[in-house]
Amino acid sequence: MVKESVREWCVVDLLKTTTDFFAAKKVDEPRMSAELLLAHLFAEDRLWLYLNHNRPVSGSELAAFRVLCRDRLDGRPVQYITGEQFFYGKPFAVDERVLIPRPETELLVEHAAEFLAARKTVSPECRLLDIGTGSGCIAVTLAGLFPHSEVTALDRSGEALDVARGNARKHGVLDRIIFFQADMYDPDLVLRFSSPFDVIVSNPPYIPECEWDGLQKEVRGFEPKDALITPQGIDAYLPICRTAASILKPGGALCLEIHAEGAEMVRSIMASEHFGSISVQKDYSGFDRIVSGILD
Numbered sequence: 117m118v119k120e121s122v123r124e125w126c127v128v129d130l131l132k133t134t135t136d137f138f139a140a141k142k143v144d145e146p147r148m149s150a151e152l153l154l155a156h157l158f159a160e161d162r163l164w165l166y167l168n169h170n171r172p173v174s175g176s177e178l179a180a181f182r183v184l185c186r187d188r189l190d191g192r193p194v195q196y197i198t199g200e201q202f203f204y205g206k207p208f209a210v211d212e213r214v215l216i217p218r219p220e221t222e223l224l225v226e227h228a229a230e231f232l233a234a235r236k237t238v239s240p241e242c243r244l245l246d247i248g249t250g251s252g253c254i255a256v257t258l259a260g261l262f263p264h265s266e267v268t269a270l271d272r273s274g275e276a277l278d279v280a281r282g283n284a285r286k287h288g289v290l291d292r293i294i295f296f297q298a299d300m301y302d303p304d305l306v307l308r309f310s311s312p313f314d315v316i317v318s319n320p321p322y323i324p325e326c327e328w329d330g331l332q333k334e335v336r337g338f339e340p341k342d343a344l345i346t347p348q349g350i351d352a353y354l355p356i357c358r359t360a361a362s363i364l365k366p367g368g369a370l371c372l373e374i375h376a377e378g379a380e381m382v383r384s385i386m387a388s389e390h391f392g393s394i395s396v397q398k399d400y401s402g403f404d405r406i407v408s409g410i411l412d
């Protein structure tokens with residue numbers, strides 16, 4: 117009897133075949149998806165794939181990889197499959213309880229960090245508040261960049277706060293972050309803070325409900341809707357600015373991520389709540405993305 121030959125796979129072949137297959141199935145960023153899933157299979161990084169391109173892939177590894185690929189074909193974002201997204205050069209654990217951090221949000225961190233670095237106060241200590249912390253990517257990154265800071269990470273979702281807490285532990289800043297479950301729309305929110313902040317940052321939900329159907333299937337099917345959508349899109353900015361105006365130190369900064377079309381509206385909300393030196397920054401694609409101001 118002739119024995120049926122079973123194909124022997126190595127890393128480079130599997131990568132190419134998977135990339136072609138994903139491309140044919142119209143998976144977003146097919147090469148990147150294939151690389152991240154394969155690296156995840158071996159619990160290595162993407163560079164390792166290139167340094168080990170001839171490594172044979174065993175039958176059991178192949179079977180496990182097929183499961184990952186099937187998940188991806190079903191539309192699940194690669195970051196939820198691998199459980200990780202890099203933000204500001206560091207890996208953050210993510211799952212369906214939190215929004216996947218986006219590269220644009222790194223600009224928000226950069227902007228807050230520039231403000232803090234330029235402060236003329238003698239004390240290196242500072243108090244920061246992140247409203248709508250999700251995975252904790254902003255709060256944890258700022259706590260890491262400013263070792264004398266005390267950060268408060270606020271979210272309505274207890275599940276998101278659990279993820280953020282895990283990320284703070286992973287990056288060694290758990291002891292400097294206060295995790296705070298609260299609703300940013302609560303008019304009495306200000307009463308729950310005992311001392312003022314130097315900087316408040318927020319990437320609130322800012323997509324209007326009417327844009328939901330037009331979002332990618334991957335986003336609609338897997339990311340938490342509450343993290344993205346509000347009825348009008350703009351709803352969170354007035355409560356955030358109002359709260360910030362009461363709990364920031366005079367001269368403190370408020371840095372907000374915004375919808376590309378929201379800059380003028382957010383600018384006027386900030387101005388109405390006594391913020392000055394208001395500036396708008398564009399993201400890597402040239403869209404308005406960050407509005408910041410200083411409390412008069």
Ligand SMILES: C[S@@+](CC[C@H](N)C(=O)[O-])C[C@H]1O[C@@H](n2cnc3c(N)ncnc32)[C@H](O)[C@@H]1O
Nearest residue numbers: 217248249250271272273299300319320321343
């Ligand atoms: C756009 S996500 C930002 C997550 C994370 N900061 C980031 O940049 O990747 C918005 C976050 O706000 C939280 N959120 C939504 N509505 C809220 C509310 N009313 N009060 C407090 N947090 C809220 C969501 O749970 C979500 O984690």
